[in-house]
Amino acid sequence: MNIRYARSTRWMVAAALIAVAAGCGSAAKSSSSAAGAGITLAVNPWTGSAVNANVAKVVLESKLSTAVTLLPIDENATWPGLDAGSIDAVLEVWPSGHAADVKTYIDEKKSVVNIGLLGPDAKIGWYIPTAMLKDHPELATWEGFKDPKNAKLFATAESGDLGQFLMGDPSYVSYDEQIIKNLALPLKFVVAGSEAAEITAIKQAVADNTPLLMQFWQPHWLQSKVALTQVTLPKVTEACLASAAAADGGFACDYPVDHLFKAASAKLATKNAAAFAFLSKIQLTTDQQNEIAAMVDGDGMTPDAAAKKWVDANPDVVKGWLG
Template sequence: MPKLRRMPLVVLLLTMALLLAACGTQTPAAPPAVSDAPPAEAEAPASPPQTPNGMTITLAENPWTGSSVNVYVAKILLEEQLGYTVEVVTVDENIQWSALASGDLSATLEIWPSGHADNVQQYIVEQQLVEDLGPLGVIGKIGWYLPTYMVEQHPELATYEGFRDPELAALFSTAETGVAGQFLGGDPSWVQYDEDIIANLGLNLQVVQSGSEQAVMAALDAAYSRNAPLLFYFWTPHSVHAKYDLTEVQLPPYTDTCYDQADTGGIACDYPEDVLFKAAWAGLQAQAPSAYALLSNMRYSNEDQISMIAAVELENLEPEDAARAWVEANEATWRTWLPTN
């Protein structure tokens, strides 16, 4: 590396003096000019849409697929078209009535009226704490079903009278039911009068609750794979009717007089056709009028609902995904549900 050369002392002192003088006489930098114009406002960050009135809409989801897809169709539209926050609450169809009356639930979207006459009378007619929001547009029917191959083998099983024959009823027996035939129920919370119907018609059957819709479907899948007997509680609309060839067992025809005996265990007839309807907390219209309008106007067909149910149960979509696919394909329908003002 090159050698440093020593600077003479006199030169060094003179250089330092000149530098200090220059610093002492330097003019300070002028301050920034002050403008008379107001400072430019910073652009405000985008904020999420506010929930109307700050209210969260709570929708009841009952334990069957039709109820689930209804709820998610409504949730998508309430949130994305009207700006509400929506909470989905899984709840028993019987327990939901008191929650609707108190306002803990905003609405339920699929009531099967044949099983809720007392609730309608108490909460809608007498107390007026729950409001009927009108029909969903879907017509439901609960019934007794069995694979059609059983009827082809034993035509007598097409009506309830065939199950009075101990030998034919025994075809459906299990280790749990012994000599009696098994009648497979679903979720114990569902509306069902099968024990009364069996007893009052003198049928050699015993009700066994599977616990859920999924358990009934699993039992049907297993029976079909073995061409085995199965008698079970089910309903329409449902994707099962697209998947399997089923026969509904003919029970004595429904009458109002027959169902007037529900409280005393006297039902001995078929389930009625049900015009499914919606209901809401009586304060919903005042607190959330646009949500109330949409839910009141919400109405579609059996075919609409079956398409979503089939997407869930046959194509393994989540209920929310099936609902979104329906919403995207049916704007002309749901646009008519939106409030007009």
């Protein structure tokens, strides 16, 4: 009996070992024989970021034989990644949300480098649903909100007697409280807490045709789905910008334009010089980025397929990045 147990056990172990060995042999991925060292690009959670990274990936892999890994990651965690070199570059940084990171990593530690503008400009501003202008054309400018009766249109349970001003993601720059105070508007600043929460509130307001005033921005995929109008704020002046720089609480004008830029790990220049040069050069215009983004958000293509299609259709633009 005992011998039989032992024999059958031995058989089973042998079979297991053979099978595992067979399985292992195939599972090891064949390493690509790329010319340049493989690099990792961060993809932050919005369409524009995915579009840029995928376009760069297509070009890097087809023209520069550099294998590219795309890493989906939160924008705040991107910076320690760039710092350590586990992320090689991020192609769409919104300066308004990353003043502290620029100071720490680019200016002070110099472990991250600014590798130029991406191309598109972004603009934060105050928005209302366009449909509201029909009954209240005066709300097209900030002066329309001085009238407490108008402001009260925007009142909610959270804002009480004042009108509600909704702010979205806390990571974005916000001068809204200062603007409200310095222009003496009867509004209450309420933070939605996240972009998703703000978008839900916008969708809800548009569906119900209820008033909503909020901080929002261009470019954003929602802008093509929902009609929103930017409220005109007082013109940007030198004094106003100086006040923002000094953080003295005196800001009382429109948001300045954000120039989106690219950032790379300082180690990339030595790790893969060709990729570094290419990433420094790559640029998309606002229209080009919107065109690819529309394929993703509108036509339901994957960012990967949309990038391939666009790169194939625009060889001249791509050649410009490589020259």
